[in-house]
Structures are given as C-alpha cells and as structure tokens.
Amino acid sequence: xxxxQVSNLSLRIIGETPRLxxxxxxxxxxxxVRALVGESGAGKSMIGKAILGILPRAVEVVEGxxxxxxxxxxxxxxxxxxxxxxxxxxxxxxxxxxxxxxxxRIGPQITDRLVHILGWxxxxxxxxxxxxxxxxxxxxxxxxxxxYPHELSGGMRQRILIAxxxxxxxxxxxxxxxxxxLDVTVQKQILRLIKGMQERHGTALLFVTHDLGVVSKVCQxxxxxxxxxxxEDAPVRDFFAAPRHAYSRALLAATPKYTDPEGSLTxxxxxxxxxxxxxxxxxxxxxxx
Amino acid sequence: xxxxxxGRGRVRRRAGVRxxxxxxxxxLLVVVALLAPWIAPKDPLAQDLFLGRLPPFxxxxxxxxxxxxxxxxxxxxxxxxxxxxRIALLVALIAGTVTGLLGATLGLLAGFLRGWVxxxxxxxxxxxxxxxxxxxxxxxxxxxxxxxxSIIIAIVVIDWTRFARVIRAEAMAQGAMDYVxxxxxxxxxxxxxxxxxxxxxxxxxxxxxxxxxxGIAVIVEAILSFVNLSISTxxxxxxxxxxxxxxxxxxxWWVLVFPLATLFLTVLSFxxxxxxxxxxxxxxxx
Amino acid sequence: xxxxxxxxxxxLSLADMTAKPLFGAAPRIEILRDLSFSLPKGEVAGIVGGxxxxxxxxxRALVRLLEPSGGSIRFxxxxxxxxxxxxxxxxxxxxxxxxxxxxxxxxxxxxVGRLIGSPLALHGFEGIQGRVGRALxxxxxxxxxxxxYPHELSGGQRQRVGxxxxxxxxxxxILADEIVxxxxxxxxxxxxxxxxxxVRELGLTLAFISHDLSVIRRLCxxxxxxxxxxxxxxxxxxxxxxxPQAEYTRDLLAAIPLPDPDQVWA
Numbered sequence: 001x002x003x004x005q006v007s008n009l010s011l012r013i014i015g016e017t018p019r020l021x022x023x024x025x026x027x028x029x030x031x032x033v034r035a036l037v038g039e040s041g042a043g044k045s046m047i048g049k050a051i052l053g054i055l056p057r058a059v060e061v062v063e064g065x066x067x068x069x070x071x072x073x074x075x076x077x078x079x080x081x082x083x084x085x086x087x088x089x090x091x092x093x094x095x096x097x098x099x100x101x102x103x104x105r106i107g108p109q110i111t112d113r114l115v116h117i118l119g120w121x122x123x124x125x126x127x128x129x130x131x132x133x134x135x136x137x138x139x140x141x142x143x144x145x146x147x148y149p150h151e152l153s154g155g156m157r158q159r160i161l162i163a164x165x166x167x168x169x170x171x172x173x174x175x176x177x178x179x180x181x182l183d184v185t186v187q188k189q190i191l192r193l194i195k196g197m198q199e200r201h202g203t204a205l206l207f208v209t210h211d212l213g214v215v216s217k218v219c220q221x222x223x224x225x226x227x228x229x230x231x232e233d234a235p236v237r238d239f240f241a242a243p244r245h246a247y248s249r250a251l252l253a254a255t256p257k258y259t260d261p262e263g264s265l266t267x268x269x270x271x272x273x274x275x276x277x278x279x280x281x282x283x284x285x286x287x288x289x
Numbered sequence: 290x291x292x293x294x295x296g297r298g299r300v301r302r303r304a305g306v307r308x309x310x311x312x313x314x315x316x317l318l319v320v321v322a323l324l325a326p327w328i329a330p331k332d333p334l335a336q337d338l339f340l341g342r343l344p345p346f347x348x349x350x351x352x353x354x355x356x357x358x359x360x361x362x363x364x365x366x367x368x369x370x371x372x373x374x375r376i377a378l379l380v381a382l383i384a385g386t387v388t389g390l391l392g393a394t395l396g397l398l399a400g401f402l403r404g405w406v407x408x409x410x411x412x413x414x415x416x417x418x419x420x421x422x423x424x425x426x427x428x429x430x431x432x433x434x435x436x437x438x439s440i441i442i443a444i445v446v447i448d449w450t451r452f453a454r455v456i457r458a459e460a461m462a463q464g465a466m467d468y469v470x471x472x473x474x475x476x477x478x479x480x481x482x483x484x485x486x487x488x489x490x491x492x493x494x495x496x497x498x499x500x501x502x503x504g505i506a507v508i509v510e511a512i513l514s515f516v517n518l519s520i521s522t523x524x525x526x527x528x529x530x531x532x533x534x535x536x537x538x539x540x541x542w543w544v545l546v547f548p549l550a551t552l553f554l555t556v557l558s559f560x561x562x563x564x565x566x567x568x569x570x571x572x573x574x575x
Numbered sequence: 576x577x578x579x580x581x582x583x584x585x586x587l588s589l590a591d592m593t594a595k596p597l598f599g600a601a602p603r604i605e606i607l608r609d610l611s612f613s614l615p616k617g618e619v620a621g622i623v624g625g626x627x628x629x630x631x632x633x634x635r636a637l638v639r640l641l642e643p644s645g646g647s648i649r650f651x652x653x654x655x656x657x658x659x660x661x662x663x664x665x666x667x668x669x670x671x672x673x674x675x676x677x678x679x680x681x682x683x684x685x686x687v688g689r690l691i692g693s694p695l696a697l698h699g700f701e702g703i704q705g706r707v708g709r710a711l712x713x714x715x716x717x718x719x720x721x722x723x724y725p726h727e728l729s730g731g732q733r734q735r736v737g738x739x740x741x742x743x744x745x746x747x748x749i750l751a752d753e754i755v756x757x758x759x760x761x762x763x764x765x766x767x768x769x770x771x772x773x774v775r776e777l778g779l780t781l782a783f784i785s786h787d788l789s790v791i792r793r794l795c796x797x798x799x800x801x802x803x804x805x806x807x808x809x810x811x812x813x814x815x816x817x818x819p820q821a822e823y824t825r826d827l828l829a830a831i832p833l834p835d836p837d838q839v840w841a
Binding site: 039040183184185187188191210211212213214215216217236237240250251252254255256257258259261264265266267268 | 625626730759760761763764765767768786787788789790792793816826827828829830831832833834835836838840
C-alpha cells in the first residue's frame with residue numbers, strides 16, 4: 001500500500017445534501033510528489049485538511065477512508081489520530097503572514113512541536129531548528145530564532161515555515177499553495193528549496209496548487225479536481241504531453257505561457273464546462289437519486 | 290458559497306430566537322409604559338401603612354390585587370415598575386439616539402477625513418475617557434440640577450466617546466478599501482463618499498452600539514436614581530425602587546428583586562436586539 | 576499620434592508610518608524615482624514589476640489617487656500633477672480605473688446597478704438605466720445582474736462588473752491594476768479576452784499593470800518594466816521577449832514556471 005491512500009472520500013457540510021468532495025481517491029507513494037490541481041472551490045484544500053485532520057467543524061465525512069502509513073485515520077479515536085498525524089505528517093501553509101504567531105519569537109514556534117509532540121528536550125530541539133534554518137538558506141539562523149515575524153520579509157517567513165514543516169522529519173508534507181502570495185523570482189527560490197529538501201529527506205509531498213506551471217516544475221504526478229471530483233489522475237509527463245479529460249485540456253490551454261501567446265490563455269469553451277458539470281450531476285444522481 | 294470556517298449557519302439560527310425574545314420583552318415594555326396610567330392595577334404613589342410589606346401573590350399573607358407585593362409604605366410594586374418603565378424607556382430612547390448621532394458623526398469625520406479633524410476629535414476622546422464616568426455624571430447633575438433633561442444631557446456628554454471611538458476605527462478600516470478609491474476615481478467629493486460609501490458600511494455597527502447605548506442609558510438612569518440624583522423622588526423609577534428595596538432586603542426581598550430583574554432583562558434585551566438586528570439585516574452576512 | 580499621457584521626471588514619496596518617531600514627522604520613502612514616459616492615444620501598455628517595484632503607485636498617480644511629489648503628469652495637454660479634487664472632477668470621467676480586488680473595490684452595500692450607475696449620475700449622464708444595461712451587455716453579464724449585490728457574484732463576474740463600471744463612463748483611458756491576478760485561470764482567460772475586445776472596439780488607451788509577463792505578452796503592444804521605482808526597460812513587447820535588455824527583465828522571464836516539463840528552469 002502507498003504511504004498515503006485516500007479512498008472514495010466524500011465530504012459534505014453538515015445538514016446539506018450536495019457534496020464538497022465526491023468520492024475522491026488518490027495515493028502518494030513514499031518520496032513521491034503529487035500535485036492536487038483545481039480552481040477555487042474545487043475542494044483541493046479540503047482534501048489536504050481531511051488528511052491532516054483539520055477539517056472545519058461544519059464539515060463531515062460521508063464515506064471513505066484515509067490510510068496513512070498503513071493505518072486508517074478515520075477509524076481511529078481523535079487523540080490517537082492526532083498523535084499519528086503529528087508524528088508522520090506536516091503542513092506548509094499558504095499565507096506566510098498569518099501562519100506565524102506575530103507576538104512570539106521564531107525559535108519557540110519551530111521547537112514547540114518537537115518538544116511537545118516528540119518529547120525532545122529544549123536544547124536538542126533548538127540545535128535541530130538552527131540546523132534546519134541553515135538548510136533553508138537563512139544566513140544568520142541564531143538571530144532569526146530570536147526575531148519576531150514582522151521583522152522578516154515574506155520570503156524569509158515562508159522559508160521558516162518550510163523549516164518548521166520538516167522539523168519533525170515527517171514522512172508526508174501537505175503544501176497548500178505555498179508560493180501563491182510571493183513574487184515569481186522569490187517563488188522560484190522557494191519552489192527549488194522545497195523540492196531540494198523533499199529529495200534530501202525522501203519526504204512524500206502533496207502539493208496543492210492552481211498553477212499548472214508550478215506543477216510541471218515540482219511534481220511527478222497530478223490529480224485534477226473539478227467540483228470535488230477527480231477528473232484526471234496522471235503522471236506529469238503524460239499529462240502535459242496529452243491531457244485525457246476535456247476539462248484538463250481546457251485548463252491547460254487557459255494557463256498563461258509567454259512562449260506561446262496565441263495558443264495559451266484560451267478561454268474555457270462553454271461546451272467543456274457543460275460537459276464536466278453534467279458529469280458531476282450524473283455522479284450525484286447515483287447517490288441522491 | 291458557504292463559509293465553512295466558522296459554522297455561521299448555526300449562529301444565525303440562534304440570532305432569530307434572540308431577536309424574537311428580546312423584541313418581545315421590549316415591545317411589552319413599550320406597551321406597558323405607554324398605557325401605564327390605565328392598566329396599572331394601583332396608583333403607584335398611593336401609600337397605605339396598613340398594607341405595608343405585603344409579599345407577592347404566591348406567598349402566604351399576600352393580598353389580592355397586589356401581584357408583586359408592596360413596599361414598606363404600602364405602595365404597589367408592580368404598578369411602580371410599570372410607571373418606572375416610562376422614565377427608563379424615555380431616557381433610553383432620547384439619550385441613546387442623541388449620543389449615537391453625535392458620537393457616530395464625530396467618529397465618521399475623524400476616521401474618514403483624518404488630518405487635523407482627526408487630531409482634534411481624537412484628543413477630545415482621550416481627555417474625555419480619562420474622567421471616571423460615574424463621578425463625571427454626578428458632577429454634571431450637581432451643576433445642571435436634577436431632572437430628566439439633566440440625566441439625558443449627562444449621558445450624551447459622557448458616552449458619545451463610546452460611539453466616536455469605535456466608529457472612527459471602523460471608518461478608518463473602511464477608508465482603506467478600494468471602493469473608496471473607486472468613488473474618488475468616479476469624481477465624488479470627500480463628504481459625498483463618506484455618506485454614500487462609508488456610512489452604509491458602518492451602519493450595522495452603529496445599530497449595535499445604539500441598542501447597547503440604550504441599555505446603558507437605562508442603567509445610568511437607575512444608578513443616578515439610586516444615588517438620589519435623578520428626577521423628583523416622588524416619581525417611581527427602577528433605580529429609586531432598587532435603592533429603597535436594598536435597605537429592606539431582609540424584611541421584604543421582593544421590593545428589591547422585581548425592579549432589579551426588570552432592569553436586568555431590559556438591558557440584556559437591548560444588547561441582544563442589537564446583535565440580532567445586525568445578523569438579520571446585514572446583506573454581507575446574509 | 577498625439578500623446579494622451581506625458582509623464583516627466585515623476586517622483587513620489589510616501590510617509591513611512593512604521594518608522595514614525597513619537598514626535599515629529601514620519602520619514603519619507605521614495606516609491607517612484609524620476610520616471611519619464613508617454614502614452615500615445617490608443618496605446619495598450621503593460622507595466623510590469625515585482626512587489627515593491629512601485630507599479631501600483633505609478634498607476635494611482637496616473638489617475639491622481641495619489642499626488643506626485645515631483646515632476647509632472649500631463650493628461651491630454653492638461654497638467655494634472657497637482658490639481659485639487661474640484662479641478663480634477665470634470666477630468667475624472669475621462670480616466671478610469673479597474674481595481675485588483677473586486678471584493679474590496681465594489682461597495683458590498685450597493686447593488687451592481689447602483690455601482691455602475693451612481694458615477695454616471697455624478698457626471699450628468701442621462702438615461703442611466705439604459706447605460707447600465709448596455710455596460711452589462713458589453714461585459715457579457717445578464718441585465719438582471721443590476722439588482723444583485725457583489726457577494727452574490729463569482730470572482731470573474733465581480734471583475735466584469737468592475738470593467739463595466741469603468742467603460743460605462745466612456746473614458747479615453749483605463750488603468751487596469753492587476754485585474755486578473757486574483758482570478759482562476761479559466762476566468763482569467765475570459766476576462767483578458769473580454770478586455771482585449773473592448774479595448775479594440777472602443778478605441779481605449781490602456782495601461783495594464785501586472786506581475787505576470789505571460790499575461791502582458793498576450794494583451795500589450797508595449798512593456799514598461801519597473802524595478803525599485805525606476806524604469807529599467809520600456810520597449811515594444813515583441814522586442815522585449817525576443818531580446819530582453821535589462822538584467823531584471825531577464826531574471827523575471829527566467830523565473831516564470833511555464834506549463835511545460837521540458838522547460839529549463841535552473
């Protein structure tokens with residue numbers, strides 16, 4: 001079994017009929033990088049949240065399984081689940097501005113997790129944090145450990161969040177649009193950093209993004225989502241050579257590509273949208289009659 | 290799209306009940322206040338020493354007709370509460386509205402126009418807030434002399450800062466939004482933008498503050514009556530009744546408890562009404 | 576063709592409130608340093624740069640949401656550098672702006688009809704209802720949307736309302752500030768195609784601010800590259816992509832992740 005296996009996962013808002021996720025299945029093998037691609041509202045972040053056990057309270061699991069390292073997370077009591085996830089998985093969040101507590105120094109924000117979840121002593125946690133800050137190419141780690149978030153730039157903060165995600169040597173990292181808020185030049189540095197760390201540590205990575213350009217640089221496989229449904233699941237090379245699903249093709253044609261000004265940024269044809277909506281409705285018909 | 294982060298759906302359903310209950314209580318109070326002279330069972334000022342300290346109707350020794358008992362002078366507690374509602378609501382309505390208008394206007398001007406207008410108004414707020422409000426009001430009443438008008442003036446003069454501070458901060462936050470820039474691109478003047486664009490967006494906050502302020506006005510009036518600085522001591526007020534009831538708490542608890550409970554329910558209803566109205570009529574939340 | 580905008584030695588500095596001492600004035604930061612360029616009538620120019628490059632500040636100076644601290648901006652022969660609100664008012668109809676975040680730039684308390692119509696009323700247009708309807712037609716929204724509130728629309732629809740509001744004023748110039756950066760790729764492509772068509776149909780002069788060179792290449796004939804408040808490159812789009820001169824432009828191009836696994840991206 002792959003390291004992470006999501007099977008037929010369906011979610012909905014408590015008390016409402018339409019599903020947020022429609023029987024989603026996907027897997028991430030050890031050390032694999034899989035992209036989760038979709039437009040806003042497609043449910044891609046929701047999958048990441050379900051895996052990390054941080055779904056909003058108003059959302060419930062209708063059916064499905066989430067297997068992490070051979071254990072079915074959804075069948076576990078909450079405390080045991082939290083311990084497993086804390087030890088084996090981590091998150092690189094989207095917004096480096098709000099993901100760090102503005103009134104605490106950087107150091108403890110990285111080491112807390114090591115001390116509280118893994119039971120390390122403070123000195124060991126601190127030397128680990130220093131080493132990680134060095135690994136994410138922060139020049140004066142000792143000074144940054146004592147700094148407050150507002151004293152650092154957006155790119156710096158994103159590096160710290162990456163260091164923090166890798167701190168407990170997780171086997172799986174969910175990266176939720178980690179470079180959306182950054183300039184392209186900084187984005188490039190950060191993406192290469194994540195990719196390099198992922199390779200060195202052999203971590204599996206679930207990379208949530210809306211940007212197919214980023215997917216082609218960082219990932220090995222991808223799942224394309226529309227309205228909470230996986231419409232295509234393919235290796236990256238095959239996908240970019242020839243996407244199978246009409247919606248995926250339209251999405252790729254709509255993606256900006258300055259080397260091909262005529263062939264890119266093509267509006268998604270209405271027929272394609274109608275067809276994929278009909279597909280979703282057909283799937284709903286099976287469940288709701 | 291549904292907001293998944295805070296389960297607002299459930300909060301809203303409770304807001305409906307809240308609005309309904311608080312509205313019911315306040316509506317009842319308004320009717321009672323308007324019709325008090327005709328529907329009060331007894332004359333609130335009539336004394337009868339033979340009927341002093343009668344307990345409420347369910348306690349042994351009560352007299353029919355005196356539902357909530359009588360005080361030490363034999364005056365009917367229920368009738369006095371009903372007549373007291375007149376003054377309480379009058380103060381709430383007038384003082385609340387005037388305070389709200391004054392404070393919100395100054396807050397809007399300071400927060401949106403900024404510059405020297407803001408400097409002047411903000412300094413005034415700072416200075417005002419440094420006075421202890423209860424002492425300030427007692428001082429004011431001492432200067433103005435007791436009476437309904439004095440109480441209202443005292444509440445307005447002291448409490449406008451409550452509005453001004455909050456509305457100023459809101460107006461500043463709204464002023465940074467692009468729809469304000471857009472209004473300027475369209476060529477609208479500063480005051481026009483303030484009224485057309487900012488005001489509708491701070492209105493829900495003003496409504497909430499307004500209802501809170503009405504509750505506060507009821508309390509302030511009660512406090513001033515309690516320290517005997519309100520209107521003439523003959524007219525029944527809730528604060529006056531609480532003051533009188535306090536001295537006789539061991540002999541006749543009902544003289545204290547009933548006006549106190551009425552006061553509590555009224556203030557609570559005002560604040561719940563504001564929150565409920567905001568949730569109900571805010572198009573952005575809906 | 577005559578120039579619609581002439582910008583000479585433009586400087587703009589803002590007070591840095593984060594570094595304000597307890598007493599005394601806040602220090603000023605130079606956002607724009609000595610910019611000169613002109614926009615001929617009918618030009619479609621892209622202004623590109625990273626965060627902190629000053630591109631949005633430049634845009635806001637062009638439509639006089641900000642007052643320059645030095646140099647001059649002439650709009651169709653009139654010096655608008657230091658005009659006050661009253662003097663600007665009659666000119667405002669002629670240069671309009673579409674904002675980055677339609678959620679923040681559309682007043683949540685107003686209906687779409689009022690959002691588009693009330694600026695028209697302000698400038699004495701007649702037959703406002705008809706004009707609002709035609710503006711909605713232009714951007715491909717049903718006329719019934721006039722009765723809706725912004726929060727009832729999708730991101731792409733909101734941005735169409737922003738465009739409708741700008742073109743309803745029949746301006747000569749439109750400033751579009753990162754108008755597609757918050758949108759999904761599918762709506763992004765639609766909104767760009769829409770804008771492209773409108774600019775051609777209405778003969779507008781457009782300044783299109785973006786951080787995304789791919790988007791600019793599609794839409795603009797000319798690119799102004801801004802870096803730390805200075806123009807580092809200002810050339811025809813085709814030339815710039817064929818042979819970028821400034822080092823910053825080259826870095827910017829090299830950093831764009833193309834949707835192509837074979838791109839050399841190191």
